[in-house]
Amino acid sequence: MTDHLESGHDKAAVAILGLGPMGRVLAEVYVDRGHPTTVWNRTAAKAGPLVARGARLAASVDEAVAAADVTIVCLNDYASTARVLRPVGEGLRGRTVVNLTSGTPSEARETAAWMGERGARYLDGAIMVPPPLVGEPGSVFLYSGPREVFDEHRATLTGVGDPRYLGTSAELAVLYNTGLLEMMYATMNGWLHATALIDAADLPVGDFAELAFGWFVPMMFGPSTAGLAAALAEGSYPGDLGTLEMNVNALEHITRTSVEQGVPAEQPRLMLEIAERAVAQGRGGENYLAVYEVFKKRAADAGHPASSMSR
Ligand SMILES: NC(=O)c1ccc[n+]([C@@H]2O[C@H](COP(=O)([O-])OP(=O)(O)OC[C@H]3O[C@@H](n4cnc5c(N)ncnc54)[C@H](OP(=O)(O)O)[C@@H]3O)[C@@H](O)[C@H]2O)c1
Structure with missing residues (x-):
């Protein structure tokens, strides 16, 4: 069974539930690429421009799900997902639902479970x-859930981006999403705080951005990422090219410079405290990656259910 055969068109029929800024653009892309596209939103009026573009507005969620080979959910949270889709009940049986709503691993797991009880073919994303x-x-775009559902709809999912399949456990997509977002926020905050330091000295922040990103990307990603990951896996942090103690000094300088410049110092102080915890564990002579040992889940927590996900 393929999208194509099921819908009778040369492109899969798609339904988009949720027309916030993200759902709207997903719908626009599917319409523009020739997919028969049905939309539903709690506030139906938001569908106007999409209908003018060629989408069909469903009068109910049931109608939207019934019209589509693939129903894509893009709501504000999983509570809304449940509120919108649980009443569909038997209408979900045999239908493919791809939930692109952000949430936590346990929310994704619970949603996959009740979707399964209703006979839906469910991918989280x-x-x-x-x-x-x-x-x-x-x-x-990240996806997790049954491999065969992903493979069957890969062509449709490719319409909106580069689909990365992570594995069978439904919660993998939101877990990886959270990890990547944490990286984004930490990096972004580093740049924003650094910019505030420069700005506090009345220096041009545009020039600083150019310098900062030109320096950061090759500096950070010059060493192979495989090498970085292997170091973490092995717990091997040789300090021959620079020690954690040296980095603690750098973090102290950033913290004291922030104070001197009148810029809030909580963020560098927190990074300093974390590095100092690694030093207190006896890792001062290792390199900065040893901070990973502070972040790692402790053996005493290892039985926590969230730790068991299959790929
Ligand atoms: N925007 C981004 O940059 C971005 C990037 C990546 C991922 N995402 C994810 O994409 C998802 C959608 O984001 P978004 O930017 O489109 O906006 P959003 O504000 O997170 O979600 C708006 C959608 O949720 C619906 N909604 C809110 N409360 C509801 C309720 N109680 N019952 C039913 N529907 C409800 C809204 O309906 P109404 O129109 O009726 O209010 C609208 O369709 C989120 O999970 C977000 O994390 C967004």
Whole structure:
């Protein structure tokens, strides 16, 4: 069974539930690429421009799900997902539902369970780009759930971005999404705080941005990422090219410079405290990656259910 045969068109019929900034652009891309596209939103009036573009507005969620080979959910949270889809009940049987709503692993797991009870074919997912990049080559979308459902609908999912399949456990997509977002926020905050330091000295922040990103990307990603990951896996952090003690000094300088410049110092102070915890564990002579040992889950917590996900 393929999307094509099921819908009777040369493109799969798609339903989009949720027309916030993200759902709207997903619908636009599917309409523009020739997919029969049905939309539903709690506030139906938001569908106007999409209908003018060629989408069909469903009068109910049941109608939207019934019209589509693939129903894509893009709501504010999993509570809304449940509120919107639980009443569909038997109408979900045999239908494919792809939930691109952000949430936590346990929310994804619970949603996959009740979707399964209703006989739905369920993929969980996460969108790793802002709305203007949807449909652009290389825009990363994460998916997890039954491999055969992903394979069957890969062509349709490729319409909005580069689909990355992570494994069978439904919660993998939101877990990886959370990890990547944490990386984004930490990096973004580092740049924003650094910019505040420069700005506090009345220096041009645009020039600083150019310098900062030109320096950061090759500095950070020059060493192979495989090498970095292997170091973490092995717990091997040789300090021959620079020690954690040296980095603690750098973090102290950033913290004291922030105070001197009148810029809030909580963020560098927190990084300093974390590095100092690694030093207190006896890792001062190792390199900065040894901070990973502070972040790692302790053996005493290892039985926590969230630790068991299959790929
Ligand atoms: N925007 C981004 O840059 C971005 C990037 C990546 C991922 N995402 C994810 O994409 C999802 C959608 O994001 P978004 O930017 O489109 O906006 P959003 O504000 O997170 O979600 C808006 C959608 O949720 C619906 N909604 C809110 N409360 C509801 C309720 N109680 N019952 C039913 N529907 C409800 C809204 O309906 P109404 O129109 O009726 O209010 C609208 O369709 C989120 O999970 C977000 O994390 C967004």
